[in-house]
Amino acid sequence: MMTTAMSLSTRTAAMPQACSASASPRTSMSHKGRFGGLLAGLLMLGTLAGCTTAATGGAYLLPQTTQASAAQRSVAADAPVLEVMPVQLASYLEGGSLVYQTDDITLVQASQNLWADDLQDMLTRQLLTQLKASPAQPLSQYRIADTSLSGLKGARLRVSLDRFIGRHDGQSVITGRWRLRGVDGSVLEEGDIQTLTPLTDDGYPALVNSLGEGWRVTGEQLAREIAKALPATADAS
Numbered sequence: 001m002m003t004t005a006m007s008l009s010t011r012t013a014a015m016p017q018a019c020s021a022s023a024s025p026r027t028s029m030s031h032k033g034r035f036g037g038l039l040a041g042l043l044m045l046g047t048l049a050g051c052t053t054a055a056t057g058g059a060y061l062l063p064q065t066t067q068a069s070a071a072q073r074s075v076a077a078d079a080p081v082l083e084v085m086p087v088q089l090a091s092y093l094e095g096g097s098l099v100y101q102t103d104d105i106t107l108v109q110a111s112q113n114l115w116a117d118d119l120q121d122m123l124t125r126q127l128l129t130q131l132k133a134s135p136a137q138p139l140s141q142y143r144i145a146d147t148s149l150s151g152l153k154g155a156r157l158r159v160s161l162d163r164f165i166g167r168h169d170g171q172s173v174i175t176g177r178w179r180l181r182g183v184d185g186s187v188l189e190e191g192d193i194q195t196l197t198p199l200t201d202d203g204y205p206a207l208v209n210s211l212g213e214g215w216r217v218t219g220e221q222l223a224r225e226i227a228k229a230l231p232a233t234a235d236a237s
Contacts, residue, residue, distance in 0.1 A: 057112025058204060060098070062122045063212035065130060065219070075143050080183075080233055081154025082142045082226070084131065087123040088160035094120070098204060100166035101173070107165065113204045119164070123215060127159065130219035136227035155188065155230060156181045159222070164211060171196045172210035174218055180229050189229035193218055 093099060096119070097109040115122070124146065132144045145152050161176035174197075179190040197214040199206045 057110075057114070059114050059116035060204065060208040061116050062126060062215065063209055065126055065212075065216045075141060079141060079143045080231070081152045082131070082139070082144050082230070083147050083152060083154055083156045084124065084128055084144060085147055085156060085158045087120055087127065088158070089120055089123075089164070090162045093161065093164055098166070098207060099164070100168075100207070102168050110204070123161075123164075126215060127219050127222070130216070131157075131223055131226070134220075134223035134227070136223050138230055138232045139223060139227040141233040142230065154183055157222075157226060159193070161193070164215075166199070166207040166210070171198050172207060172214050174211070174214045178222060178225075180226055182231070189225065191225060193222075195221075 092107065092109070095109060096114050097111070098113045098115065099107055099109050101107050128144060128146060131139065134140060143152075143154075145154075157178065157180050159176065159178045161174065163173045163175040165173050167173050174193060174195040176193040177190065178193060180188045182188050195214040195218045197210045197217070199210045
C-alpha cells in the first residue's frame with residue numbers, strides 16, 4: 001500500500017486585510033507549513049472579526065466549476081466503476097453556517113451568513129463533476145457514480161474534511177483525508193488534503209469564492225492521484 005501526502009497550498013506575499021489577499025495563486029504539492037506572518041495576522045484579525053457584525057446576512061452556493069457544463073464523456077457499458085461516497089464533514093461544518101477561524105484555537109460560526117444548500121451535497125456533486133470530466137487515464141475510462149445508484153460494485157473513494165473555513169490571515173483553508181479502495185476492499189491509495197487559497201476581497205462572498213476555488217483545485221489534484229492508483233482498463237492499456 002502506498003500513501004501519498006497531498007498538500008495543495010496557495011501562497012501570497014502580502015495580505016493586508018483579514019477577509020482579503022490580493023495575489024496570484026500558486027498551487028504546489030508540499031508538506032504542511034505556516035502561511036502568512038504574525039504581523040499580517042494581527043493586521044487582519046480586526047477586519048475578520050468585523051465579518052460577524054455585518055448588517056445583512058446572505059445565503060451562498062459554491063460557485064460552479066468551469067467543468068460543470070462540460071459534455072459528459074461516454075464510457076463502455078461494462079466499464080469498471082468508481083463509487084464516490086458522500087463527502088464527510090466534521091460535525092461543526094454540518095450546521096449550515098459559514099465558519100472562520102479568528103486565532104489559533106477559536107472557530108466562529110456565522111449566524112446570518114449561511115450555505116443555501118446542504119454543504120455535503122454541494123461538495124459531493126462538484127467532486128463527481130470534476131472526476132467525470134477528468135482526462136486522466138485510466139480514470140477517464142471508469143464509470144463514475146455516487147453510492148445512491150444501487151447494484152453497482154467497484155472501487156470506492158471516500159473523502160473527509162475537517163476544515164472548510166476562512167482564516168484570520170486572509171485565506172480559506174480546506175484540510176482532510178482521502179482513501180481509495182479497490183473492488184476487494186483493499187486500500188489502493190490514501191493521503192492528506194491541504195488547500196490554502198487567498199481571498200481577493202473583504203466579506204463573505206469573497207470567502208465563498210475562495211472556498212470554491214480551493215475545492216476546484218482539490219478536485220483536480222484528487223483526480224490525478226486517483227488516476228495513478230486505479231487499475232488500468234482494457235481501453236486504457
